[in-house]
Amino acid sequence: MTTYLEAIRQAIREEMEADPDVFIMGEDIGAYGGAFKITEGFLAEFGADRVIDTPISEAAIVGAAVGAAQMGLKPVCEMQFIDFIAPAFNVIVNFAAKVRYRTGAGAGLVIRGPCGAGVRAGPFHSQNVESYFANVPGLKMVAPATVRDAKGLLKAAIRDPDPVLFFEHKYLYRRLRTELELGNDVLTPLGKARTHREGVDLTIVTFGAMVHVAQEAAERLADEDGAEVEIIDLRTLQPLDEATILGSVRKTGRLLVLHEAPRFGGFGGELTALVCEGAFEWLDAPIRRVAALDTPVPYAAALEEAHLPQVTDVVSTARTQLNY
Structure with a gap:
């Protein structure tokens, strides 16, 4: 492995x-x-x-x-x-x-x-x-x-x-x-997002470690609410795969943007603007952003967990959108 x-x-x-x-x-x-x-x-x-x-x-x-x-x-x-x-x-x-x-x-x-x-x-x-x-x-x-x-x-x-x-x-x-075989020329093109999980009820757009937070939240929403969440893993932030993002939002009608950096001025603002400009008429609920608190990252374990987006944060925010 x-x-x-x-x-x-x-x-x-x-x-x-x-x-x-x-x-x-x-x-x-x-x-x-x-x-x-x-x-x-x-x-x-x-x-x-x-x-x-x-x-x-x-x-x-x-x-x-x-x-x-x-x-x-x-x-x-x-x-x-x-x-x-x-x-x-x-x-x-x-x-x-x-x-x-x-x-x-x-x-x-x-x-x-x-x-x-x-x-x-x-x-x-x-x-x-x-x-x-x-x-x-x-x-x-x-x-x-x-x-x-x-x-x-x-x-x-x-x-x-x-x-x-x-x-x-x-x-x-x-x-x-x-499992990754040595010798194979594994090459992932820049500028192309990946659909990490298929769904029809809500789109979560994210990247990096937050993809795995989104995955756990999506599994919980499926088990407890019967909701099927689609997760778009951006992979490349610049150039941005706008077509994949907009296509997913037009399918699900809902968007949750998730990133680990602080919310204010974060990359999620650009993603929100993109969807407002390119898929606003498809939205059935307000766009929501889940991100870190606007503070430096704390040393203390409990404070760091409070600072960072958690699965429970994603689940509770998604439920407000799904029930809108």
Whole structure:
């Protein structure tokens, strides 16, 4: 059985084996093997020219990667925690995202790292940063929810000619396991959502670890209320698969948007606007959003659980829509 973490490791290794232009860089990814051991053994396998331990400077990591990408290489940068992407914000937003528009030559690099809460890591190691970058044309954003997609989407991201932000939910690293054959070229195209669960009564649109919260809520609603909930796993946040979202809402007539980041200014606002513009006349109940509280992620276990969206939150919100 392959874990979510191992699927990411496989994707990087296979792309490095297949293409000598692919290399990795980040803090402690070489001799130490990375904070979560994703790149363990890579230094011995590929050498110091392709497995580069960097100083503790995210801006330098991404800046060097952009330059390497413009010279034809394919860097994969690791943020030890995705929270630490903040020091590289200027390089990502004001250069990497705009370089194709400015010069005609893109920067094909991947910036990957563990996001999300639920592991008692506190406010500085638990954030979800997708909304920070959602307003930036030129960036692609990926958030896999399954083992297969963790591998397939990362391989597609590495092959993409433009910058891709790859958000791996650390809660899923060792909790998800799936049969995944080595040697198969598992490739998931960017920009295409996945129907995680078929249904006719309500659509839940979500991504990342919240797909599994939605699944548990849908099972409870089926058992206790007889409701069949459809779950759309976005997989790629940018570009967004608008057709799949709108098609599902037109079928069910109801939409619940679920994400782990705080509600205010979160990605759910864009999804709500999309459906209001493209499927308003199909709605039989108001759109509802379920998200984290507008606070930093707490350290204390009880407070972290209160902060994060829970299955009970999704179930109770869905029932108000189903009974509207």
